[in-house]
Amino acid sequence: MTRARGIIWTRVALIVGAVGLIELLCRLGVIKPLTMIAPSQMAFELAHMIASGELTAPAAYTFTEVGTAFAVSVVAGGALGALVHAQPRLRRALDPLLVSWYAVPFFVFYPLLVALFGLNALPLIAIGVIFAAPAMMLSTLAGLDRVPRVMRKVARVHRLSRVQEVRLITLPSAAPHLFTGLKLAFAYSFIGIIAGEFILSGGGLGYGIAYAYESFENRRMYALMLFVLLIATGVNGALHMWDGRLARRRGRT
């Protein structure tokens, strides 16, 4: 067994062991049903919600918000990163702001965002963008900073136009950092939107969890939580695997 495969099996064993232990504690009554239901019941309830179509509307609502926030964050964050990279003076001015960005509790601006965008999905999408775009912007800056100077010379030796240089040299060269930006942008969009729905919205998966919690619908609440967990880890795991393949190709570990 290779070392990497051994690590994967250890990881799987840890997860299966933890889930099995919770299952056992729930079945034995050590953990009361009012506190937590058994993982198998969560999975059963989730399967039931998917089969009945009950999950379709809130999931579509949330995924639309997350998808929109993610797309806007990647485009706007990437463009702003490139702009700031090209303007060293602007960058020096923005540096303190960017460093302290995540210290600000942006949810307090929700009333302002409602006033600006109305009582619809846009304020939550805006919160998702506020969370995710700076991560993409910082990753873009890091990626562009690390494009070796010699690559610019390679572009000139091959007489590439500015557009060709960006497409064929700069972007591929900065790709590892841009990919990190994509991963962070997804994670922050997802966190921002779910958390926003939980406390501020009237729809979506986050709202569904909050509603089930307040109505003491434990089975429903845990099924939705499991669904959110599966989506978040599934997407992140897929991006991580893709990143790993690219990293191995480039000799990064």
Added chain:
Amino acid sequence: MSTGDRQVAHATLRGVTRVYPGVTPVHALGPLDLDLARGEFFSVVGPSGCGKSTLLDVLAGLNPPTAGRVSFEGKPIVGEVPDGIGVVFQEDASLPWLTVRDNVAFGLRRAGTESAEIARRVAYAIGFMGLDDFAGAYPAQLSGGMRQRVCIARTLVLQPRLILLDEPFGALDQQTRLLMGDELLRLWRETGSTVLLITHALDEAALLSDRVGVMSARPGRFIDLVSTGWARDRDSRIASDPSFGAITARLWAALRPESMKAMGRQAL
């Protein structure tokens, strides 16, 4: 010191200086003159920071001279790297996201060459540089010397008439350097290209070149030009020739006071 005593000049620098502007402007190069004869192997040695790489950048069209004229095949070099000039850099300039084959084909694809012609030329260049078994590998899977060979193959495949090499073997061990030097000589012989090699290794310059230009401490000027007199069909085994030691000694005699100057010491 003028170097204009050769036959028909393939590339020419006349009165070239390069000053980097700033609060304290840095006079990096010149004024200097240089004529490279067609098919010549010319090496440049000099103390650290004397402007060797600046000279290469100016000749390549990557860095405009502050004063003076640079021309290649009779046409002035202004603003961009002219067609027919290939450059190999000191740093690893292989493209890590492309396979060896795609790295080598990079310039040809940009130039719009037909795919059959690309395949033919790439296969030849990869074979020539001994990379056949690694055509599908990524640069990260290769040693430093092999990555540098990829960069040389990427230059070679464009069939440049003037090849500029900026300390291409700087990061390699001595044995690999000698072997890479032999490969470079083979490339030079078979292509008939003019070669300008920047190096800090006197033995490398003495061994590979038809002529060696010794540069002064900054601002770099040519203070000596040494013709080696080697036959065109040569390789690293000429290191055992008695005149090899004499050439290296002459280069060092010219370079030593300049290196001392560059280090801020008085020549003894």
